[in-house]
Amino acid sequence: MEAFMKSILPAGELNQFFINPESMVDADVDFTGTIYKIKNLGQFSFVHLSTLAGIFQSVITGECSLKEGSSIHVWGKVVTAKLKDKVLASKTIEIQISKWKTLSTHYESSPFDLTKPELNIHNDVLFDQRMISLRHPREKAIFKIQEALGEGFRRALRKRGCTELRTPKIVKEGAEGGANIFELNYFGQPAYLTQSPQFYKEFGVGIFERVFEIAPVFRAEKHNTSRHLNEYISVDAEIGNISSFEEVMAFETGVLKEVFEFLKLECSFELELLGISLKEFESIPSLTFKEVKVIVSREFGIHEENEPDLSPQEELKISEWALSQWGSDFLFVTHYPSEKRPFYAMDSEVNPEESLSFDLLYRGVEITTGGQRIHEYEAIVNKLKRRGMNPEHFEFFIKAHRYGLPPHGGFGLGLERLTQKIIGLESVKRCSLFPRDISRLSP
């Protein structure tokens, strides 16, 4: 019996080839990858290898007996090449393979051709076979973009002094209330899945002043639309010691600008593969809720003036209008009617029927709701009472107000919706790795 010491092997580090493949011309390299595509040409074969740095073309002398889907360790030399295939990570090099070792074997072929430029399968098949369909380069690209968006938010928020929270997903009290909430049995007592970290991030303002969380939230909404998921990723930020709700909008604008810059830096390959171009922006135009109603009525003949919210059609049309007027993909809509906003929203002193809140529309769809919140104890108690709600039921929440909370506000953003609109996909479900809807719970 001999105890042994494990040293830190270089195994975990990225192979030099992965870090800068183009710099490796003429070098002998070895690395591992999964065979994405094989093209047998008799005298030699092209083998496209999927690696941590993307898909690379390699060349094997003679017929290739390997199978797509298998993983191999290859040894070879990097040579220059002129390649056109869009999925290839490098169009200027390929690897001449001298030796290989099989790491895993192929058992059965994929039910659809993963090597076609586009998958072109029905969403039901796409989602039923998600562990396979996500292997297609275009599907993978969606989630590399989503990862970069999440990371971009985290970096921009941390840079601004926000502390990352990890708040509970099983809760006794929902933030939004209503029937759209999943219930579970928690050791004999009823509990719920959180619809929003709202209450917790307001607590967080009292603790860290600026906070954020990027985490799943759950909505038991029964509608099955292209803009809804029953489980989605919410990017939530809340900042204290603000002077107005406009400061929250300016904060979000600055964050989004950096998120887009990070995305372009991190995902240039994926953006090009999917044919996406993103507009530069320095600012985001803003209209009040009332202004939007006037414009959509006048310009588009949509007469929903008396509705206390914007319909999806109104959001779409006012976004088209903002694009034509200001060239902006984004539009803030402010001063939503108080009655349609949650009890914790701060109302305008000038006109209490209007809340100091906003939505952010992007390419026709609401991606964010935000605003200033009530921070004084007596004000929140009075608001609850005016709504016919019992402050005692919210004791756990307004306790934070009782012992002092700085003036604060924040926003929540749906990560899948932002991804969807950036890529231009028809359904938000395409932007969830394993989407959950009213009829889909697996895989």
Add this chain to the structure above:
Amino acid sequence: MEAFMKSILPAGELNQFFINPESMVDADVDFTGTIYKIKNLGQFSFVHLSTLAGIFQSVITGECSLKEGSSIHVWGKVVTAKLKDKVLASKTIEIQISKWKTLSTHYESSPFDLTKPELNIHNDVLFDQRMISLRHPREKAIFKIQEALGEGFRRALRKRGCTELRTPKIVKEGAEGGANIFELNYFGQPAYLTQSPQFYKEFGVGIFERVFEIAPVFRAEKHNTSRHLNEYISVDAEIGNISSFEEVMAFETGVLKEVFEFLKLECSFELELLGISLKEFESIPSLTFKEVKVIVSREFGIHEENEPDLSPQEELKISEWALSQWGSDFLFVTHYPSEKRPFYAMDSEVNPEESLSFDLLYRGVEITTGGQRIHEYEAIVNKLKRRGMNPEHFEFFIKAHRYGLPPHGGFGLGLERLTQKIIGLESVKRCSLFPRDISRLSP
């Protein structure tokens, strides 16, 4: 009606004072903060202001009528000072306040003194009043350390080519099985809260080769101990094209080394406040499960040789032994009996009763379980059959194997447990912002 353009205000950016307070000596500054502590001395008052950059001492001429818990905007001059209070972010400067503006008012005092060096309240009070008790500097420090640990993992894993996943928390099939799973009604069908992202991260290996996720998992375990939470944060990584399970251990070792380096860099203030010193380490010693049994029997007289797992007492004792032998806070234990590991664990070819898996102990407690997984389709089908499990029930999982998976392995780490053992707290619950246990569901 006039639409207006919002420009990006500097509001979101950190005030210059917050970026490098010590460099601001003699400068006129203004910033916002929350009053942490007031000491009236008649001719002048010390006001300790909690800000995004920590707590700073400021001085106001005369009696101070402000209240602890209120937020203010201050204007003043930065001057040098010699201060000793451990909670102060800077011991070399203070701010002479000339003017202030109240941003939020104090309504009622905290139920316990937040300005004492130690809170010293019972855990039940600590958790019941969590939105208040977390405002204590030592409680805050726990979660700044936890945030740095999470960020350290993310950086080390991204650097190694891992893609961040966001997998569903509502699932049809659990990864671990068993009774310890929360059930909910999902639009009329039974669903569960995920106990682990295991199946999804194995799918992820087939898609991105290396993946990770830092997200909540849920365990409906009825025991109420100092080492369990019913909702906790799991740091999960899974890497493909490995040659052995030792490669996974080496990978985790390298990651942990960087996590500790990042923690020291990011949280020097908090580590000092809590009196924590962390050992440097280059490698982690390793013992087999059988070796551990022999040692704890011989050295500590614990005779549980026939148990197929390690008891908490055995984990504690072998950790003490490893510390005395090698000076290491960490210890890998390998080759756990196959019968106690899940069906997807790969067994040793030499001795099929042993699995190619490991636990990582840190300061006496298991913080990680990991290992190599079965990647070949026929092998996983055979393992399921040997266990008397029906492969059809796992069709959604083993589909990934059927179409090819690289050899792979990974690990899962409990973020709260790591935080707990680093800080040396008696209960893991202290490391959950809003802990969930069998009797605690709120706040």
